[in-house]
Amino acid sequence: MIRSFVEDFAFDPAVVQLNHASFGAPTRAALTWHDAVRRAAEADTSTSLGTGLQDDLRRVGAVVAGLIGADPADVAIVTASTEASGALSTSLPLGAGDVVVLTDGEYESVIRAWQVRAEAVGATVLRLPLPVPATSAAVTDLFTALPARTRYVVLSSITSSTALRMPVAAVARLAADAGAALVVDAAHSVGHEPLDVSTLGAAAVYGSLHKWLPVPRPLGFLWVDRALVDVVRPAAVALHLDEPLLQRFGWRGTWDPAPVRGLERALDEWRTWDDGGRLDAAAALADRADQLLTDLGWVPTGEPAMRPARLRGFVVPAPLPVLREALAAAGVRLWTGTVPDGRTAVRLATHVYTEDADLHRLAATARSLPTPLTSPTDRRRGEHFAPS
Incomplete structure (x- = not known):
């Protein structure tokens, strides 16, 4: 008989949990370890939140790069997908008359971030109507006639509310044919389905790690094409804004790095589930x-x-x-x-x-x-x- 895993999580036993995709679901073991790491950090905050944190970021950044098929130099650790989306929408080049294209099935905060940027510079956000129920062919067809001056196409690898695996490769080809750059929201990929950023034809890919891996929230990643490494900046201006990408996002003010330090343990637990x-x-x-x-x-x-x-x-x-x-x-x-x-x-x-x-x-x-x-x-x- 296969044992129940319910007790490995801190759930209310009276409730059926079918929504961990919204916020993640760390295990009891992960929460216990997370608390221990936070307490240990208080013994020497100058090191744990300073030089020691930078060492941990470099190590974990390399782990994340391995998960997504990237070079560590092109990867930043972020709190979640929303932070990464905000960084891209505020720092990628966009001018008057440019167009950003996405479907109306994208995550609302992502749509709004691009709308705010477009309003500020005189660009346009075009929301294409996502057909539901959807087929890959029907979704791809939405992008076959991109308007002139389309600068970016924003697309989820897996949409949030509609839970659709999107035809990223096909849309990437159409975006490239139109001279546009593809930005991929991969909030629901890592720990759920394979993700290799080197095969997507994208200029940037970001996602959350706490949704599908048993790591305490919040934790996410941002990958950008090498040509954009010096362009992308955090939305919040912090001390090391002009440092390499990993440090640029790692020094964004005082924050809790315990989830970062727990990622490797979470991956070990996740691999045990996968192997079993x-x-x-x-x-x-x-x-x-x-x-x-x-x-x-x-x-x-x-x-x-x-x-x-x-x-x-x-x-x-x-x-x-x-x-x-x-x-x-x-x-x-x-x-x-x-x-x-x-x-x-x-x-x-x-x-x-x-x-x-x-x-x-x-x-x-x-x-x-x-x-x-x-x-x-x-x-x-x-x-x-x-x-x-």
């Missing part, structure tokens, strides 16, 4: 969730090829307030919101602690929702993306 088949088992549970929820009328947000290993999105035939009330009453936690056109949506994430009973409680909650009247078009949407 636990991550594959979690992916199989995500496939079972597809079957259970599709049978109940929930529509997957994308075709099978676009569904990430352990992250799945659905359009739900119920009003959002009704859905949220039912989930809260059932003690089920998953992301809820809307797809860009306003329809109710959910996103669930499976992990090493997820069990069949969790999915059955979610399915029971889905069955309790009032059944809406559906049009033939709505029914066809569901039939088009039956589980593979």
Whole structure:
């Protein structure tokens, strides 16, 4: 019998956790070690937050570079994807008349960061309508006629709210053909699906590390093409703004480096799960969730090829307030919101602690929702993306 991993995490046992993709889920062991590292740092802050921190940043920066197929000289450690996105949107060259293109399915803070920069310099942000349910071909087609003076295309490797694995390579080729640079939001990649920045054709890639690795939050990375290493700066002006990339982001004011120091331990724990088949088992549970929820009328947000290993999105035939009330009453936690056109949506994430009973409680909650009247078009949407 495979043991339960639930007790390895600090969860409320009464709650079904299907939303670690929003904030991460460190293990009890990681939290204990994190607290010990923080206490130890207080014994000599001059070293632990000074020269000692720089040594740790260089070591961990090299580890992160190895994870993403990068040269350590091109990698910075950041708190999370939002910090990296802010750094890129404020420091990459952008002028009056330039265009930044992204879909309306990108993370809202990313969209807003580029809008603020564009407003300041007289550029334009073009939001392309993401089709949901999506196919790779339909998403790629959005980028086939980029407007003149497109400077940047911003695209997630895996979208956040809609949980779609995006056709990054195909979009990269179209961006290059238009003379534009590709910026990739890889917040949901490391620890979840393979990421090799050298193969993407991107100018910059960033992501969070605390979402899919068992490291206490916050922790993330930023990679930039060698040509941009001297261009990209933190959004906050700090003491070592003109140092090499790693130090530039490592000296951004006083901050808690304990998550950085815990990354290697988190990777050891993650590899134990991987070697033991636990991550594959979690992916199989995500496939079972597809079957259970599709049978109940929930529509997957994308075709099978676009569904990430352990992250799945659905359009739900119920009003959002009704859905949220039912989930809260059932003690089920998953992301809820809307797809860009306003329809109710959910996103669930499976992990090493997820069990069949969790999915059955979610399915029971889905069955309790009032059944809406559906049009033939709505029914066809569901039939088009039956589980593979």
